[in-house]
Amino acid sequence: MSKQSINLYLHVHQPFRIREYSVFDTAINHNYFDEPDYFNRHNNERIFHKVADKSYRPMNALLKHLLNTHPEFKLSLSISGTFIEQARVWAPDVLEDFKELVSTGRVEILSETYYHSLSFFYSRDEFERQVEAHRQLIRDTFGVETKVFRNTELAYNDALAQWADEYGFSGILAEGWDPVLEWRSPNFVYQPEGTQNIKLLMKNYKLSDDLAFRFSNRGWPEWPLTADKYENWVADALKDQSVLNLFMDYETFGEHQWEDTGIFEFFGEFVQRWLSQPNRTFSTASESIQYNEAVGTISMPQTVTWADSERDLTAWLGNDMQQEAMRYLYEIEGDVLATNDIDLIADWRKLQQSDHTYYMCTKWFTDGDVHAYFSPYQSPYDAFLYFMNALRDLKWRISAHSAQQSEDIRG
Amino acid sequence: MLGWELPPHNSGGLGVACYHLSKALANEGASIDFVVPYAAPHDDIDFMNVRSATHFSPIHKFGMGAYTTDTTTVKGIPVEIPGVPSSIREVQSKYTQYIETLVETEQYDIIHAHDWLTAEAGIRAKELFDIPLVIHVHATEFDRAGGESGNPLIHEIEYQGLMMADRILAVSDITKNIIVDKYQIPAEKVEVVHNAIDTTSFDDTYVYDKRTYTYLESLKNDGYTVISAVTRLTVQKGLTHLMEGFAKATTKHEKLALLLAGDGEQRDELIRLAAKYGVSDRVIFAGFVRGKQWRDAYSVSDIFAMSSVSEPFGLTALEAAHHNTALIMTKQSGVSEVLNSIFTYDFWDTDRLANQIVAIAKSDALKNSLQENVLREYTRVSWADIAKKCLNNYSAPSHEPAFEGVYA
Numbered sequence: 001m002s003k004q005s006i007n008l009y010l011h012v013h014q015p016f017r018i019r020e021y022s023v024f025d026t027a028i029n030h031n032y033f034d035e036p037d038y039f040n041r042h043n044n045e046r047i048f049h050k051v052a053d054k055s056y057r058p059m060n061a062l063l064k065h066l067l068n069t070h071p072e073f074k075l076s077l078s079i080s081g082t083f084i085e086q087a088r089v090w091a092p093d094v095l096e097d098f099k100e101l102v103s104t105g106r107v108e109i110l111s112e113t114y115y116h117s118l119s120f121f122y123s124r125d126e127f128e129r130q131v132e133a134h135r136q137l138i139r140d141t142f143g144v145e146t147k148v149f150r151n152t153e154l155a156y157n158d159a160l161a162q163w164a165d166e167y168g169f170s171g172i173l174a175e176g177w178d179p180v181l182e183w184r185s186p187n188f189v190y191q192p193e194g195t196q197n198i199k200l201l202m203k204n205y206k207l208s209d210d211l212a213f214r215f216s217n218r219g220w221p222e223w224p225l226t227a228d229k230y231e232n233w234v235a236d237a238l239k240d241q242s243v244l245n246l247f248m249d250y251e252t253f254g255e256h257q258w259e260d261t262g263i264f265e266f267f268g269e270f271v272q273r274w275l276s277q278p279n280r281t282f283s284t285a286s287e288s289i290q291y292n293e294a295v296g297t298i299s300m301p302q303t304v305t306w307a308d309s310e311r312d313l314t315a316w317l318g319n320d321m322q323q324e325a326m327r328y329l330y331e332i333e334g335d336v337l338a339t340n341d342i343d344l345i346a347d348w349r350k351l352q353q354s355d356h357t358y359y360m361c362t363k364w365f366t367d368g369d370v371h372a373y374f375s376p377y378q379s380p381y382d383a384f385l386y387f388m389n390a391l392r393d394l395k396w397r398i399s400a401h402s403a404q405q406s407e408d409i410r411g
Numbered sequence: 412m413l414g415w416e417l418p419p420h421n422s423g424g425l426g427v428a429c430y431h432l433s434k435a436l437a438n439e440g441a442s443i444d445f446v447v448p449y450a451a452p453h454d455d456i457d458f459m460n461v462r463s464a465t466h467f468s469p470i471h472k473f474g475m476g477a478y479t480t481d482t483t484t485v486k487g488i489p490v491e492i493p494g495v496p497s498s499i500r501e502v503q504s505k506y507t508q509y510i511e512t513l514v515e516t517e518q519y520d521i522i523h524a525h526d527w528l529t530a531e532a533g534i535r536a537k538e539l540f541d542i543p544l545v546i547h548v549h550a551t552e553f554d555r556a557g558g559e560s561g562n563p564l565i566h567e568i569e570y571q572g573l574m575m576a577d578r579i580l581a582v583s584d585i586t587k588n589i590i591v592d593k594y595q596i597p598a599e600k601v602e603v604v605h606n607a608i609d610t611t612s613f614d615d616t617y618v619y620d621k622r623t624y625t626y627l628e629s630l631k632n633d634g635y636t637v638i639s640a641v642t643r644l645t646v647q648k649g650l651t652h653l654m655e656g657f658a659k660a661t662t663k664h665e666k667l668a669l670l671l672a673g674d675g676e677q678r679d680e681l682i683r684l685a686a687k688y689g690v691s692d693r694v695i696f697a698g699f700v701r702g703k704q705w706r707d708a709y710s711v712s713d714i715f716a717m718s719s720v721s722e723p724f725g726l727t728a729l730e731a732a733h734h735n736t737a738l739i740m741t742k743q744s745g746v747s748e749v750l751n752s753i754f755t756y757d758f759w760d761t762d763r764l765a766n767q768i769v770a771i772a773k774s775d776a777l778k779n780s781l782q783e784n785v786l787r788e789y790t791r792v793s794w795a796d797i798a799k800k801c802l803n804n805y806s807a808p809s810h811e812p813a814f815e816g817v818y819a
Binding site: 022023024026319320321323324362378379380381382384385388389392 | 659660663664751752753754755762763765766767769770773774775776777779780781784
């Protein structure tokens with residue numbers, strides 16, 4: 001493929017946030033996620049409606065328009081299971097919009113864990129169950145098969161690539177992190193170390209983050225970013241290179257960068273400008289892999305993610321609270337599954353959402369530079385408190401279950 | 412500088428704050444005459460000139476400390492005892508008379524007065540010396556009254572002082588809001604200057620002595636978590652709510668103990684309350700503590716609670732942080748504005764308080780995170796920064812209401 005191609009991938013996700021679940025609820029009220037007060041900041045429904053209005057509805061309309069106008073426009077999405085569950089109940093029209101996008105045949109859905117979890121690092125069995133559950137959900141919802149895998153938070157290492165290769169995925173996504181790439185460019189397709197067939201697509205974090213993080217930052221020397229300027233940067237990056245991987249949260253459009261920053265107009269104009277020349281195109285993740293040969297092998301024995309300047313897992317698993325929470329959570333896997341109680345198992349899985357431990361991150365908290373916008377809690381300590389209360393309740397339910405079962409046997 | 416007390420002749424945090432502020436100002440090159448309303452040696456103070464306005468002994472000995480609010484001490488009792496002031500008003504009146512005598516011999520650039528106690532003297536000094544008046548608010552009568560109406564005479568003096576001041580310094584946003592909302596002072600006249608802690612004032616040779624609170628140590632060995640409050644036992648401090656929250660917490664986690672170090676008029680009520688909640692066996696009243704007992708009270712604690720209904724700043728929280736405790740404090744405590752790694756709750760929200768106590772008691776990871784992270788935060792504000800802020804305010808223009816025209 002001689003054309004210069006952009007592989008745009010947007011991540012769609014909403015977690016079930018834990019309400020202010022108190023020690024007085026524990027062992028009494030088993031509802032961890034549904035905050036009864038609609039106007040409470042932990043109310044998942046209210047947050048979903050807010051983001052739907054600010055981001056999902058306008059961005060889907062824009063994507064639909066671009067797909068209708070430009071036959072060459074394509075993109076990939078990953079949509080978490082918890083997002084789809086919420087959209088079904090609270091905004092079915094948003095889910096219909098996504099189905100319509102997928103039905104054009106030019107929007108690919110990627111595979112991931114149903115519960116947006118970091119289970120790969122704790123339980124391979126549970127991880128595979130969640131990947132399977134997600135594939136089934138995507139089949140049922142969109143009628144398509146997933147072929148390319150992206151792990152939660154783009155957390156990637158060689159072992160994950162080897163797993164995905166054996167599992168039959170044709171491609172996998174990772175951060176294009178300089179210490180890994182060294183002199184190499186992220187704008188090519190690679191092969192992960194120790195794999196047979198799978199190919200690796202690496203995020204061009206500079207051009208991705210120009211949109212995701214810097215677009216509206218008035219302190220940025222390049223502000224304001226125009227479609228014209230960005231087009232030049234992208235064209236430069238793709239000179240003699242094959243594919244530009246722009247990976248970011250879907251909510252970049254409208255939620256992280258608000259409508260009044262001009263992000264929607266910018267994006268529409270950029271797509272139009274990019275496609276105004278015949279040697280340029282967009283490609284889905286599968287096409288990017290199909291049309292490009294791997295130019296070399298990349299090894300990442302250490303886990304790399306797409307977060308923060310460290311690009312590691314410390315935002316989720318860096319402090320003692322996070323590690324303790326995860327240890328307790330995965331410790332009870334066997335007991336949880338043994339109950340065969342689907343509600344209990346679903347609650348346990350919702351507690352695996354990486355968002356919970358992210359809210360417990362203290363990395364920048366003491367400097368006052370908080371991950372505040374992304375956290376519904378007053379502090380990381382509050383996030384830990386509510387999580388642990390919910391987890392204790394889950395344990396209580398497990399023991400109530402086994403007490404019930406032994407009674408049944410005796411009875 | 413018009414003060415009321417300096418260590419060691421102090422009844423609380425006002426004297427400590429004045430001491431460190433003056434020292435830092437002197438370091439910045441200010442020369443200070445510090446007036447106190449009593450006669451007592453301050454031999455360790457060489458960075459400023461301490462002047463005695465009266466021949467009385469340190470005033471807190473007469474129950475007229477910086478926190479006085481009850482009517483008898485303010486109005487006075489009609490008994491004349493030589494050497495004993497009949498009321499705080501008598502002390503204040505003598506204080507002002509002394510300031511009047513200074514005009515003969517002294518020249519100053521600025522008057523810096525602290526709280527309502529020296530507000531009148533400050534107003535008089537502004538008049539006589541014809542120089543700007545800065546009033547530093549460490550607590551208002553609304554704080555001292557702990558949600559009750561307070562003493563109308565003190566309110567009146569406080570209001571006059573705030574009206575007459577050219578600049579006002581408030582120790583927290585909470586205090587500034589009270590000044591602006593309750594006294595209708597224009598917000599731009601008030602600057603927030605948080606207090607700090609001077610860690611060099613702690614004795615470096617201090618080593619925690621486990622024998623001081625042997626009983627609590629034995630409970631800790633048995634897996635108990637110790638919560639403490641080091642405070643005057645008075646309505647402002649919200650201790651009845653603390654007791655209720657503690658009692659609720661024990662229903663979810665048995666191995667908890669509460670140490671109340673301090674004394675005050677609420678002590679008997681709190682003892683009765685502990686019995687009523689059925690937690691008397693885990694509530695320890697240590698009485699007023701000083702020196703080693705005071706520091707050991709922090710050291711024995713896993714959690715330090717500041718339960719104040721209204722706390723303009725709350726220096727003890729920084730002292731507690733220095734001794735490696737996890738902090739829980741009310742959102743009504745000013746010190747919460749300078750710390751991040753803490754739990755906060757509204758003073759009446761005892762469910763939330765209980766939740767936080769239980770969470771820390773049940774998780775070492777949470778306890779250690781809170782303790783370690785707050786250690787990196789509690790010294791972020793320094794007295795040198797505060798002195799610089801004060802100097803800026805000294806040279807700031809007086810507040811003149813903008814002319815808005817005449818509407819006929």
